[in-house]
Amino acid sequence: MKRILLVEDDEALRVTQSIYLGQEGFEVVAAADRTAARARLNREPFNVVVTDLRLGKQSGLDVVRDARELQPLAEIIVITGYSSVESAVEAMKEGAYDYLTKPVDPEDLVRIIQKAVEHQELKRQVSTLRDRIAHETGLDRIVAVSPAMREILETIEAVAGTDATVLIEGESGTGKELMARLIHQRSNRAEGPFLVINCGAMPENLLESELFGHVRGAFTGAHKDHRGLFEAADGGSLFLDEISEVSPGFQVKMLRTLQEHAIRRVGDTKELAVNVRVIAATNQDLNQLVRQGRFRQDLYFRVKVIPIHIPPLRRRREDILPLADNFLKRLSDRMGRRAPRLTESARRKLLHHDWPGNVRELENTLERALIFRRTNVIEDRDLSVESCIPTPQGADETGESWMRSLDEVERRHIQGVLDRCGGNKARAAEILQIGYNTLWRKLKKYGDMDSET
Numbered sequence: 001m002k003r004i005l006l007v008e009d010d011e012a013l014r015v016t017q018s019i020y021l022g023q024e025g026f027e028v029v030a031a032a033d034r035t036a037a038r039a040r041l042n043r044e045p046f047n048v049v050v051t052d053l054r055l056g057k058q059s060g061l062d063v064v065r066d067a068r069e070l071q072p073l074a075e076i077i078v079i080t081g082y083s084s085v086e087s088a089v090e091a092m093k094e095g096a097y098d099y100l101t102k103p104v105d106p107e108d109l110v111r112i113i114q115k116a117v118e119h120q121e122l123k124r125q126v127s128t129l130r131d132r133i134a135h136e137t138g139l140d141r142i143v144a145v146s147p148a149m150r151e152i153l154e155t156i157e158a159v160a161g162t163d164a165t166v167l168i169e170g171e172s173g174t175g176k177e178l179m180a181r182l183i184h185q186r187s188n189r190a191e192g193p194f195l196v197i198n199c200g201a202m203p204e205n206l207l208e209s210e211l212f213g214h215v216r217g218a219f220t221g222a223h224k225d226h227r228g229l230f231e232a233a234d235g236g237s238l239f240l241d242e243i244s245e246v247s248p249g250f251q252v253k254m255l256r257t258l259q260e261h262a263i264r265r266v267g268d269t270k271e272l273a274v275n276v277r278v279i280a281a282t283n284q285d286l287n288q289l290v291r292q293g294r295f296r297q298d299l300y301f302r303v304k305v306i307p308i309h310i311p312p313l314r315r316r317r318e319d320i321l322p323l324a325d326n327f328l329k330r331l332s333d334r335m336g337r338r339a340p341r342l343t344e345s346a347r348r349k350l351l352h353h354d355w356p357g358n359v360r361e362l363e364n365t366l367e368r369a370l371i372f373r374r375t376n377v378i379e380d381r382d383l384s385v386e387s388c389i390p391t392p393q394g395a396d397e398t399g400e401s402w403m404r405s406l407d408e409v410e411r412r413h414i415q416g417v418l419d420r421c422g423g424n425k426a427r428a429a430e431i432l433q434i435g436y437n438t439l440w441r442k443l444k445k446y447g448d449m450d451s452e453t
Helices: 011-023 034-043 060-070 082-093 106-137 147-159 176-186 204-212 248-260 286-291 297-303 317-335 344-352 358-372 406-420 425-432 436-445
Strands: 003-007 027-031 048-052 075-080 098-101 166-169 194-198 237-241 277-282 306-309
Touching (some): 003 034, 003 060, 011 027, 011 106, 034 048, 048 106, 060 075, 060 082, 075 082, 098 106, 147 306, 166 176, 176 194, 176 277, 194 204, 317 344, 406 425, 425 436
Parallel strands (some): 048 075, 166 277, 166 306, 237 277
């Protein structure tokens, strides 16, 4: 039974409308003013809120705002006099679904309520579908608390609707494929395929066949025509992971494909037009590879139309605990159990670890703890972290590192030592072989970098 909150200060009208709506199969809860309505909205769920815009000395617009705040999925219908249509328009701007003018025909009221219920059900279905897609694609794993991650999501929202080629850079385990999927899901190509290939996982001849396809007889074993991923992804997106691993010879073929939006199957003489958005990723510094002559400069500029750099987890520690809570909930749901709570000592251990394996290592650590710890609490001793694995060196460096000032080099080194010491200034000063007061002065000079850890 659909639940209706009816807000009307006229007692006779309130009783009459409640009886009529009840006879039409609705469960009606009546309130005489905004105060009573807000109390009901705080305690009980409703499908539709029907409110008069004039409630004695109170305003029905406040009821609209309360409903939007407390029950965003509820639909709102406002009732107003002929002379107050402007107020109804204002209510629509505040989020009301529709309005009626007095005198209200009971049949019209029922009809609009039924339409509002149908609209609400449609919104629920869309929301459920979005949640399911997010779960299936892993997009529900995205956590953006840190300024760096929020900026990345803003960039994605800005560029997703275009067909511009995107290059995602970041260490292994930072979630590059997840961001590529998000770009695809936010784009006009969301209904099309999203295909993935790891360019460093196969030899060049096989990679060429996988990407461009081949014709029958092109090589030994080619018994029939084969569509490559560029053809299969037509109308969608193709994610080229570890693009830095392709050979110089293959880079030429990739460049032509990106320039001409066309491919040529292995062994074929004609070109085929393809409509594919390319999203590339690498855990290496492509700028540095260009200078070393290992990656073509023209291809570099072709794939790096929109650059996105995902910082390692140790550089965005604000995301660690929210990510941990997210992983615990998802992993516990998968295991059919209630998500355990992390003790304060466990949370400190997570915060102070450098996570050389980044988000992937954090997820694996929590999954391991859930498997071996069946209680509702996870202690720090339950978290087995790989302290023997060194943090990747130079992974955060840009190709312009040689241009940094001495102050910048010192600032970064102090920050790195502080990170490794979990923010312990005394220990950091000991490792840096300087006095604590000297370290304090340098932190003050560089803006108290400990606040970034």
